[in-house]
Amino acid sequence: MNDLAFLTWVRGTGLDIALSVFVFGVLWRLIEIYGLGAKKDLAEPRRADGASGWHTIWRRSFPQKEAMKKAPVTYIGGIVFHIGLGIVVFFFVPHILLIKGVFGLSWPGLPSQIIDLVTVVTMAAMILVLVDRLVKPVKRFLSTKADYITWALTFMPLLTGWLAVQHLLLPYTLMLAIHILSVEILLIVLPFSKLFHAFTTFGSRWYNGEVNGHKGVAV
Amino acid sequence: MSATMEKGVRVLKEVIDSRIASYFSSCVHCGICADACLFYTETGDPKYTPINKLEPLCRVYEQEYTLLGKLGKLIGWSKAVTDAELAEWQELVYNSCTLCGRCSVVCPVGNDIVYMVRKLREGMSASGNAPDGLKGAVTRTVTIGSPMGIKLPAVKAQIKHVEADYGLKVPLDMEGADYLVMLSSMEIINFPEYLGAIGKIMHSVGKTWTLSSEAFEATNAGMQIGNSDLARVIVSRIVEAAEKLKAKTVISPECGHAYTALRWEGANLIGRPFTFKVQHIIEVLGEFQAQGLLKTEGMETDKLTFHDPCQLARRGGVIKQQRVLMNMVAKNFVEMPDAGFMNWCCGGGGGASAIEEGEELRLKAFAVKIRQFDAVKPDRLVTACANCRIVLEEGLEHYEMKLPVIGLTELVAEHLPEPK
Numbered sequence: 001m002n003d004l005a006f007l008t009w010v011r012g013t014g015l016d017i018a019l020s021v022f023v024f025g026v027l028w029r030l031i032e033i034y035g036l037g038a039k040k041d042l043a044e045p046r047r048a049d050g051a052s053g054w055h056t057i058w059r060r061s062f063p064q065k066e067a068m069k070k071a072p073v074t075y076i077g078g079i080v081f082h083i084g085l086g087i088v089v090f091f092f093v094p095h096i097l098l099i100k101g102v103f104g105l106s107w108p109g110l111p112s113q114i115i116d117l118v119t120v121v122t123m124a125a126m127i128l129v130l131v132d133r134l135v136k137p138v139k140r141f142l143s144t145k146a147d148y149i150t151w152a153l154t155f156m157p158l159l160t161g162w163l164a165v166q167h168l169l170l171p172y173t174l175m176l177a178i179h180i181l182s183v184e185i186l187l188i189v190l191p192f193s194k195l196f197h198a199f200t201t202f203g204s205r206w207y208n209g210e211v212n213g214h215k216g217v218a219v
Numbered sequence: 220m221s222a223t224m225e226k227g228v229r230v231l232k233e234v235i236d237s238r239i240a241s242y243f244s245s246c247v248h249c250g251i252c253a254d255a256c257l258f259y260t261e262t263g264d265p266k267y268t269p270i271n272k273l274e275p276l277c278r279v280y281e282q283e284y285t286l287l288g289k290l291g292k293l294i295g296w297s298k299a300v301t302d303a304e305l306a307e308w309q310e311l312v313y314n315s316c317t318l319c320g321r322c323s324v325v326c327p328v329g330n331d332i333v334y335m336v337r338k339l340r341e342g343m344s345a346s347g348n349a350p351d352g353l354k355g356a357v358t359r360t361v362t363i364g365s366p367m368g369i370k371l372p373a374v375k376a377q378i379k380h381v382e383a384d385y386g387l388k389v390p391l392d393m394e395g396a397d398y399l400v401m402l403s404s405m406e407i408i409n410f411p412e413y414l415g416a417i418g419k420i421m422h423s424v425g426k427t428w429t430l431s432s433e434a435f436e437a438t439n440a441g442m443q444i445g446n447s448d449l450a451r452v453i454v455s456r457i458v459e460a461a462e463k464l465k466a467k468t469v470i471s472p473e474c475g476h477a478y479t480a481l482r483w484e485g486a487n488l489i490g491r492p493f494t495f496k497v498q499h500i501i502e503v504l505g506e507f508q509a510q511g512l513l514k515t516e517g518m519e520t521d522k523l524t525f526h527d528p529c530q531l532a533r534r535g536g537v538i539k540q541q542r543v544l545m546n547m548v549a550k551n552f553v554e555m556p557d558a559g560f561m562n563w564c565c566g567g568g569g570g571a572s573a574i575e576e577g578e579e580l581r582l583k584a585f586a587v588k589i590r591q592f593d594a595v596k597p598d599r600l601v602t603a604c605a606n607c608r609i610v611l612e613e614g615l616e617h618y619e620m621k622l623p624v625i626g627l628t629e630l631v632a633e634h635l636p637e638p639k
Binding site: 028029032033034037038042043044046056057061063064066067070071074075078133136137138139140141142143147192194197200203206207208211212215217218 | 235236238240244248250253254255259263265266268271284285286287323330331533557561
């Protein structure tokens with residue numbers, strides 16, 4: 001298979017497979033998790049639950065002062081790479097064109113120089129949190145193979161995309177094909193790994209906030 | 220696999236719900252919960268990282284409730300939880316967790332880690348892996364009526380003493396009173412001034428109250444050990460007494476876990492909402508103050524600080540009332556760093572203080588309290604939990620720090636105007 005045939009495959013059949021597994025996987029996992037259900041809390045609430053679940057979804061995105069002092073690399077590195085990923089994935093013009101092609105939706109993108117910069121910053125933040133994971137006793141102790149594999153699977157699309165745009169290392173066509181393939185691997189693995197926190201984090205924060213709202217604890 | 224182990228795993232399967240599934244699916248091993256836990260910060264040992272204390276529950280979840288986990292178990296990638304492992308985890312699930320809840324409020328992905336520790340204890344207890352100290356406390360509560368083995372005659376004797384010392388009547392089994400007052404064993408044995416204080420305050424604000432001869436003990440070792448069946452037996456006594464005496468409100472004593480057991484777990488344990496209200500004594504006093512019923516005179520002039528019991532503040536939502544009350548009776552009330560919502564646990568909550576083999580670790584973890592005290596150098600320490608009080612006194616003695624500990628209810632009672 002030559003480079004062009006490879007690229008054609010990942011853009012066609014490969015993408016179809018990856019998207020199907022992703023969509024099916026996400027639905028499967030959401031049902032597997034939330035289908036278990038939780039018992040209704042019979043204790044009289046201190047006040048109506050209100051929007052405490054939503055508050056917690058929002059507020060846990062930011063560190064508490066004390067926690068920030070103790071884990072600045074985790075917080076800053078984590079926040080920077082999550083936001084960076086979001087910008088690169090959704091505001092790089094070729095990505096928007098692809099999304100438009102598949103779903104028919106589109107929005108304005110950012111200039112490629114800015115995307116370049118954000119990509120480099122995001123990769124730097126990811127390397128920083130990886131080093132932190134290897135160096136800090138607690139993180140190292142908690143980390144499993146899956147943590148390192150999912151890190152690599154998230155890093156690969158960033159690196160290959162950046163190399164493709166910069167025309168580095170491999171011919172553009174081949175690098176682009178590898179880039180798309182790495183995204184497809186990520187999409188397939190996401191629902192069945194730690195990466196699924198991209199979805200469940202919101203559910204978890206909501207549950208936590210709801211319980212605290214029930215008790216009248218402001219968090 | 221032994222029969223008790225099988226039972227333990229079955230119980231763990233039963234307690235797993237969508238919350239736990241969501242929480243485990245969200246954890247990215249960031250380790251931020253470690254810095255929130257006094258057993259980690261004071262030892263530096265990563266095994267005390269809160270999420271690590273849940274490892275057996277996590278594995279049961281993955282192997283029983285996820286497609287990949289089931290596959291992994293089938294082909295031998297993921298090992299089943301063993302007897303030896305649960306025995307090893309006892310220290311992590313009980314001795315080094317007070318259910319204080321600091322981890323649950325810092326977790327960036329929103330995991331309520333304490334909720335899961337509480338559920339894991341159900342399986343630990345069912346598989347015979349709970350600590351002996353707690354087993355004893357539960358047995359005594361179920362068979363005798365109180366974790367410290369106190370029976371009604373001891374309560375009656377104390378009633379007599381209090382009536383003589385304070386010159387007031389302590390009602391027993393009075394129907395239709397505004398408040399049914401519960402006690403903790405610790406108060407019956409070590410702090411009789413609590414009952415006297417209640418009597419004085421109720422008299423002063425003009426409310427009716429009573430004790431019950433059938434249910435006087437509010438603490439719930441069944442909840443602490445993680446046995447919902449026994450926790451239900453214990454809480455049912457209070458429910459039956461409250462309904463029989465037609466009490467409007469049941470007052471949880473100065474005891475953090477008694478409050479959680481009654482206020483938040485109680486209705487869920489018996490499977491129906493209560494027909495009466497449950498309030499912690501500090502909430503009741505706060506309400507009296509807000510309604511203008513509670514009048515005090517004179518002020519303490521020495522430097523006082525307040526230790527927030529975890530179950531009252533962070534896990535219970537009562538944070539402002541104790542501060543209003545402190546300022547009513549103390550001129551020089553100072554706050555420790557992290558006081559209030561993020562206060563550090565005394566190290567003895569969640570049943571930990573009943574575990575003898577956990578004492579060394581508990582005292583080590585107490586160093587965080589010493590740092591808090593050193594930061595403000597108070598003359599006296601006020602709290603609202605008899606268990607915190609005992610644990611604080613023990614810790615202070617170990618670190619040779621002279622700091623008297625008193626209960627807020629009795630402090631307020633000392634400032635009531637003299638009856639004319």
